[in-house]
Amino acid sequence: GGRLNIHDLRNNLEGLDQSEYLKILQSASSQKAFDSLPHTLKRELEEELGLVSSEYSVGEVFKLDPYNKLEGAGANHGYTSYEMSLFKISLNFKGFSRLARLSKPKEYNWFTLEEAARAQKGDKRAFIEAWQGHLKSNEENLLNQLKELPESFEDICHFREMIDIPVLLEDPFLCGPTGNNERECLVNLEQDELNLLLAMAWHRRHGTEFPLKLKESISSSLSGWFDVKDQKI
8 A cells, every 4th residue: 555645746747836736635536646646556566565667567446435534532633535546456477576586475465355355364454444435344345346356467377288297207297187188298307307396386286385395595486486596406
């Protein structure tokens, strides 16, 4: 999440004086403010994740209903109207690689879809009151909307054929669907090469629930990828 600031307005609207920028920031339902949000998004993605604009594309914008809230204590209160927009982001491979190379990339996945719809995970809270308010606090509708969102990165495989990798060197690979159309493929591999293939297949299928124990020169990454720091490997 991020908030429109005066620097974003300047990047979108040049030549105005300070008072005009402040007026736009404080005006309700300002089209000029809304049109400047892509600059806010670009700045926030770069500040928080290091992403640059060539590493992603921005899809459909979902504008929430204004969310009004009274906050404060004692005699000091403020009544604020929040106007929020949600952006769909699609990463290309460079963007995905940058996220995967963060020190702890999985920590950015704070909630499952079900936890996000409840806005709660243990003692952690998701601050999505504006989104909940837009949907009249209907948890089921929010969950359905979350499930309709596409993946931010689609890993494209060069082939779709089913392959069973053997455990023993002398056994063949089994290619194709199980049954009469399945065929044996003999591949000349060293034991280390077969072990690497088995490790990659395991990480792709089961790495999230059952992570592999790896050397310091190799770290497991997202979507079945590894980050190899040893050039000899």
